[in-house]
Amino acid sequence: MTESTKASTMKDVAKRAGVSVKTVSRVMNLDPSVKSSTRDAVLAAARELGYRPNVPARTLVTGRSKIIGLVISDIGNYFFAQFVNGVESAAEARGYSVLLCDTGENPDTELRCVDMLLGHRVDGLILAASRLRDDEITHIADTVRVAIVNRFHPDPRVLTGSIQDEAVRLAPAHLVSLGHRAIGYIGGPIYSRAAWAREKGCRDVLSENGIEGPLVASGFPVNIEGGYWAMNWLLDVMPHITGVVCYNDMLAIGAIRAAEARGRHVPERISIVGFDDIHFAAHAHPPLTTVSVPIHRLGYNTAQLLLDALEANDDKDKLVDAERTRCTVECHLVIRGSAGPVPE
Amino acid sequence: MTESTKASTMKDVAKRAGVSVKTVSRVMNLDPSVKSSTRDAVLAAARELGYRPNVPARTLVTGRSKIIGLVISDIGNYFFAQFVNGVESAAEARGYSVLLCDTGENPDTELRCVDMLLGHRVDGLILAASRLRDDEITHIADTVRVAIVNRFHPDPRVLTGSIQDEAVRLAPAHLVSLGHRAIGYIGGPIYSRAAWAREKGCRDVLSENGIEGPLVASGFPVNIEGGYWAMNWLLDVMPHITGVVCYNDMLAIGAIRAAEARGRHVPERISIVGFDDIHFAAHAHPPLTTVSVPIHRLGYNTAQLLLDALEANDDKDKLVDAERTRCTVECHLVIRGSAGPVPE
DNA sequence: ATGAAAGCGCTAACAT
DNA sequence: ATGTTAGCGCTTTCAT
Numbered sequence: 001m002t003e004s005t006k007a008s009t010m011k012d013v014a015k016r017a018g019v020s021v022k023t024v025s026r027v028m029n030l031d032p033s034v035k036s037s038t039r040d041a042v043l044a045a046a047r048e049l050g051y052r053p054n055v056p057a058r059t060l061v062t063g064r065s066k067i068i069g070l071v072i073s074d075i076g077n078y079f080f081a082q083f084v085n086g087v088e089s090a091a092e093a094r095g096y097s098v099l100l101c102d103t104g105e106n107p108d109t110e111l112r113c114v115d116m117l118l119g120h121r122v123d124g125l126i127l128a129a130s131r132l133r134d135d136e137i138t139h140i141a142d143t144v145r146v147a148i149v150n151r152f153h154p155d156p157r158v159l160t161g162s163i164q165d166e167a168v169r170l171a172p173a174h175l176v177s178l179g180h181r182a183i184g185y186i187g188g189p190i191y192s193r194a195a196w197a198r199e200k201g202c203r204d205v206l207s208e209n210g211i212e213g214p215l216v217a218s219g220f221p222v223n224i225e226g227g228y229w230a231m232n233w234l235l236d237v238m239p240h241i242t243g244v245v246c247y248n249d250m251l252a253i254g255a256i257r258a259a260e261a262r263g264r265h266v267p268e269r270i271s272i273v274g275f276d277d278i279h280f281a282a283h284a285h286p287p288l289t290t291v292s293v294p295i296h297r298l299g300y301n302t303a304q305l306l307l308d309a310l311e312a313n314d315d316k317d318k319l320v321d322a323e324r325t326r327c328t329v330e331c332h333l334v335i336r337g338s339a340g341p342v343p344e
Numbered sequence: 345m346t347e348s349t350k351a352s353t354m355k356d357v358a359k360r361a362g363v364s365v366k367t368v369s370r371v372m373n374l375d376p377s378v379k380s381s382t383r384d385a386v387l388a389a390a391r392e393l394g395y396r397p398n399v400p401a402r403t404l405v406t407g408r409s410k411i412i413g414l415v416i417s418d419i420g421n422y423f424f425a426q427f428v429n430g431v432e433s434a435a436e437a438r439g440y441s442v443l444l445c446d447t448g449e450n451p452d453t454e455l456r457c458v459d460m461l462l463g464h465r466v467d468g469l470i471l472a473a474s475r476l477r478d479d480e481i482t483h484i485a486d487t488v489r490v491a492i493v494n495r496f497h498p499d500p501r502v503l504t505g506s507i508q509d510e511a512v513r514l515a516p517a518h519l520v521s522l523g524h525r526a527i528g529y530i531g532g533p534i535y536s537r538a539a540w541a542r543e544k545g546c547r548d549v550l551s552e553n554g555i556e557g558p559l560v561a562s563g564f565p566v567n568i569e570g571g572y573w574a575m576n577w578l579l580d581v582m583p584h585i586t587g588v589v590c591y592n593d594m595l596a597i598g599a600i601r602a603a604e605a606r607g608r609h610v611p612e613r614i615s616i617v618g619f620d621d622i623h624f625a626a627h628a629h630p631p632l633t634t635v636s637v638p639i640h641r642l643g644y645n646t647a648q649l650l651l652d653a654l655e656a657n658d659d660k661d662k663l664v665d666a667e668r669t670r671c672t673v674e675c676h677l678v679i680r681g682s683a684g685p686v687p688e
Numbered sequence: 689a690t691g692a693a694a695g696c697g698c699t700a701a702c703a704t
Numbered sequence: 705a706t707g708t709t710a711g712c713g714c715t716t717t718c719a720t
Contacts, residue, residue, distance in 0.1 A: 007465075007487070009713055020691045025715065033689060050487075055463045056400035056409060057713035061696045065400060067443075067464075075432070076623070081425035088419070088446050097460060099411075100444045102432050116441060119399045120411075121351075143351070143394075224627055253627055279420070283568055283597055285629030353697055364707045369699060377705060401697035405712045 008049040017045035028053055059121055068306060069117030071101045071110060073129035073189070077222070077250065078278040079295055083128055083149075086299025094307050096123070105189060107131040114140055124306045128299075131191040145313070147306045149298070150194035159309060160326040161302025163293055167331035168201025170291045171245045171273040174333055176209050179342035180243035180271060183211065184234040186227060186255060187218030188247030195247055198275065202245050215241065222247065227254025235262060242270055242342045249274035249281045249290055256284065256338060267340035277334055286337035294329045301327045352393040361389035372397050403465055412650060413461030415445045415454060417473035417533070421566070421594065422622040423639055427472055427493075430643020438651050440467070449533060451475040458484055468650045472643075475535040489657070491650045493642070494538035503653060504670040505646025507637055511675035512545025514635045515589045515617040518677055520553050523686035524587035524615060527555065528578040530571060530599060531562030532591030539591055542619065546589050559585065566591065571598025579606060586614055586686045593618035593625045593634055600628065600682060611684035621678055630681030638673045645671045 010024045019038060026034050027042040059065040070087055072080045084100065091098050099120060101113035110131055117125060124145040130137065138155050140146050147159035175183060185202050188195030202214055215238050220226035227250060234241060246252040252274030256266050264270045266286055274281060277292035305327050354368045361368070363382060370378050371386040403409040414431055416424045428444065435442050443466060445457035454475055461469060468489040474481065482499050484490050491503035519527055529546050532539030546558055559582050564570035571594060578585060590596040596618030600610050608614045610630055618625060618634035625632040649671050
């Protein structure tokens, strides 16, 4: 079978190059103190033997795995696909690998994932859509550096990557400025803090403008179908609504379909706005008015924040800058075709 | 900082439970030969100390990391998001973790990714959209079990997960049956074997029906924008085409937009079919007629094929069934609204 | 500039 | 049913 020949080790390389194991180690770690002739000999021997450093072995002794764990809730959600990509890029650029886990929105699975990742001795952890309680996260932070996304946590050791706070106000404010006063809201995952923040943003904007509501549809699956059902529910309960804010674009796309199916043309007879500006948003029909989030950058920056902290931790000099515990990406409203002035 | 207390080891647990290290090891590995009272004592001690087995250490001695490496070319492509999800599920279910790499379509990056994964001593490798040459893959197979996707490789050690061969004929056959005879094709990634197979499928179907073509637009980015540009090119070169087969749904969605922008209504004045049936296909406008691929299952089955091979390799009894070197998922045409009878 | 020895946390092969 | 010894491949002292 494939492993006919065991992978060669530093010992093999050392023997072949006629040096000690430690010298090989030095070469592999780019120690400048090795004479260039020895280095070349070692490198040659390594190449001939197809030598590849054994990361787990190094991890065992150094305590650093060069792996970061990434926990997401559903890669079927386009948002996470882009986010993962961003994390990946940042990690790759700095010599780290990403161990990925998908919890399927289940908190128990999430805990199991974290456990598994800790077993692998990941150097850091990114919880991209944690459904865990604050104290559970604090507990994790006792063991490993952790970064969370779009969520506030009181523990200063917990790093945070998020959209700017005001972003949650953009969509409802747009609807209000268009004259809408009968507004519905289609909510996100029940235990998600991000979902809670967006719903609050909507509520705040309305109340500041003396508008009642919004009528909230929540508990629906956070995908296109869920948006379809939620919109139908909204229209059943409150047929005269003229504007709907959605937790994300997937829901908004489903909502548009439901509205159209009931003859409420978008945007003439009802306005719908999304959130995230996923790739397909521009190609929905009508093209979606939504809040653009630089998702890839959010993933990239969050990973970088984590990596910075890890390295600051190694170099005692490079102390963790107290301010560098949070990063924020800017969002903006993208006006396309799914929201218009209130009818009549 | 976080690692104030070093993680506890088997030795700690052993001391606390008043047993030997080996007994702790046995308990952790579910060895049935330990008395249940000792097992309980060990488990209690482990819990109290917050003990978590050190996977890298185990890897070092067993030579098995319980990690599989997954190399994809672009997670921004919705296809891969779903595929990764499938692989993840299968791995999780069998106690494996997934180390993910994105090559961004770059063969050099791909090689670097593989190298890194081998450094981590992954037990197996899935190359989901390899741009590598056959001999490069053979070389990798010398070191580790590898599975490839939608691509044929002569080496019997290389496992394969793919769509059924006939799937590539479905879309062009549909167009032909609708009466189309002036057909265009929008191609996928240049170095992709899957892309090559689909193009050939189209060519074959046409020639079997005595039809010339197709006119091929290739070299465009494989995303919505690329589809848009490709369609414009097709329409410039051959304005009288009535049907277009696309490498995938992303391209098809872009193609539809381009056609509509030029007043060629879909499907009345031009028919467009996609491939994959990604989630958004049904929600495009018009809803996309496409070839439905059970992507999640493809990922799941491919991972399972790999895992089976790995375990058969461990248990010498359970020899690798010679037939179990390939798995195939069935695809079918989904007729929606983007293809219709030829105009006039 | 290079090497020898110890040990990271775990399991395999033998004890007992 | 449980313990002992050795060693996986590497890095870290500490020598030379």
